[in-house]
Amino acid sequence: MKQMVIETERLVMRRWVPDDLVPFAAINADPEVMRYYPSPLTRDQTKDLMDRMQSHFERHGFGLWALETQMDHAFVGFTGLMVPRFEAHFTPCVEIGWRVARAHWGRGLATEAALAAAEYGFQTLALKEILAFTTPANTASRRVMEKIGMTYEFDFDHPLIEKGHPLKRHVLYRLPAPESAGG
Numbered sequence: 001m002k003q004m005v006i007e008t009e010r011l012v013m014r015r016w017v018p019d020d021l022v023p024f025a026a027i028n029a030d031p032e033v034m035r036y037y038p039s040p041l042t043r044d045q046t047k048d049l050m051d052r053m054q055s056h057f058e059r060h061g062f063g064l065w066a067l068e069t070q071m072d073h074a075f076v077g078f079t080g081l082m083v084p085r086f087e088a089h090f091t092p093c094v095e096i097g098w099r100v101a102r103a104h105w106g107r108g109l110a111t112e113a114a115l116a117a118a119e120y121g122f123q124t125l126a127l128k129e130i131l132a133f134t135t136p137a138n139t140a141s142r143r144v145m146e147k148i149g150m151t152y153e154f155d156f157d158h159p160l161i162e163k164g165h166p167l168k169r170h171v172l173y174r175l176p177a178p179e180s181a182g183g
Contacts, residue, residue, distance in 0.1 A: 008112050010070050036167060
């Protein structure tokens with residue numbers, strides 16, 4: 001698989017490298033970053049996640065890219081496209097997602113990266129639509145979804161989160177392909 005890189009004004013979206021493990025594990029261990037996930041991740045869980053992200057690229061030809069700044073190549077988190085690991089009435093589908101280190105919040109980096117990922121999905125992958133989902137309380141991610149043009153569709157119970165868990169309920173947003181992309 002070729003080493004694909006996407007560059008935006010302030011960011012580089014690239015494949016994962018072993019040196020990403022330490023800063024990515026720090027992001028995943030931050031309880032505030034992981035507030036809308038079932039729990040923070042250990043270093044071993046982060047390594048497993050990185051391995052799954054790499055496997056997704058090999059299997060599908062796209063995935064969640066590591067995210068770094070253009071200016072100093074600081075590791076910021078990830079963004080990209082993925083096929084969800086669960087079945088629901090709206091799958092199969094392609095989901096857009098992001099996770100950004102708390103030190104980089106509030107600067108529009110998730111939005112900038114998500115716009116580039118969506119453009120890649122529509123122009124290069126010829127996707128007809130891209131979905132995103134999160135918990136209803138995750139207003140920051142919902143704002144990013146709206147800023148990139150997504151619209152709220154419906155609530156659903158996430159199949160991979162146990163019944164009774166406070167994060168079980170999710171909201172789903174949809175972004176159709178622009179008409180100019182053949183959508």
